[in-house]
Amino acid sequence: MGVIVNGTDVELPDDPRVSLLDLLREGLHLSGTKKGCDQGACGACTVLVDGQRILSCLALAVQYEGRSVTTIEGLGDEGALHPLQQAFIEHDGFQCGYCTPGQICSAVGMIEELRRGVPSHVTADLAATAIPCSRDELRERMSGNLCRCGAHNGIMDAIAETYGAETHREAAE
């Protein structure tokens, strides 16, 4: 058994040292997923595994046998953008674009966590079953994805618009 990438069965590498990130980029030429720090600090390599966002740089590909991986290429393409991709364009959610695939995969996984009721560091009421889709929640939940161009405000606007958070700027901003 191999690993399923964007719906296609793919053979696992013979060498267990190969990270999921290197399998995607070097083995499958799916270069949308980016290698930033390669040590789990930046989030550029974020992909979805069975719907959950993970860091592909810290994942050994052999650990993901039988699992279903979705990369940015699996979310949308030039002819059919994912709603988040369209929103990133409209809100200037990037400058150089290097962190963007990771940001978008992360946001897709993030909103499922929020809807499922996974608490975050800023969730006031741990007992609450419904967590508000506020900007504070979105910011905290996206903190594992760094943008060195500093496009975070545009990124937040794009995510907030796509997922229906209150879109008005807070007074402090």
Add this chain to the structure above:
Amino acid sequence: MTPFSYVRAADADAAVRHSGADAKYLGGGTNLVDLMRETIERPGTLVDVTGLSAGITETDGGGLLIGAAVRNTALAEHGLVRRRYPMLARAIVAGASPQIRNMATVAGNILQRTRCAYFYDRAGSRCNKRQPGRGCDAIDGFNRMHAILGASPSCVATHPSDMCVALAALDATVHVSSADGERRLPFADLHRLPGDAPDLDTVLLPGDLITAVELPPLALAERSTYRKVRDRSSYAFALVSVAAALSVENGTVTDVRLALGGVAHKPWRASKAEQALRGQPATEAAFRVAAAAELAAAEPLRDNTFKVELAQRTIVAVLGELAGVEVTGGGA
């Protein structure tokens, strides 16, 4: 990364059978893969134990049995954890990033290694934890993030986990399997102080496999929390953190659990402060006395003197929050 063979263990017995002197157990990989890439860890075999128990079940006594392979996110979102042990849910979501918490297992979190920069700097720094007997470049180096309690001339590293601070406060028990059978040990006794053997983070022996963590029933933990002080508001290791549970009746502290993170080689159970608090009035003055009692033994380094007061202020603030007592802050 040096070459290794990879084997997936179907259960704990198989995992222990596969473990040799040259093997390491692999959880989510969020720390171990990084250490292997830096060639700080060079196992000959990786035994993948993520297929082991990922269940969270209530024990007969009303506690919780948490499988070693439970992911950090799954533990933080579990209803019983949020209601009965809120400090644990809060500690987990204060750590790492959501992506890492989706990968990281409970046992892997417990066994993660220090993030001391000198431990990581294989090319340019001496480190007794990495190479016993070589010396420590942190003691006279940039040591703002390092230990103020329980350190030794060999090592001033801190344990990086947030989750473990809550487990230390909650009187957790660790279930361990080995070729010799199964045993249990108090979580507070699992991690070591560095002494003259800082290469050993825990008392576990080669081949020992953590299979579960058990939380006892603890009514006062329903009123508990975790506060983490760090250089930025998210995705950073603790300068100081406090896990606390507090029970107050008629203005008197009847029971308390208190542990500190970011200050020592192990999650630091603040027993002296707990002792100083029991039976005392739930007032800022009493909280300050207790915090000072715990930090009296602190031996700060050149760059982290600030942690001594920061730890005390954070203890006082957290106890004040739990007691519903307004605290003024200011000098401890």
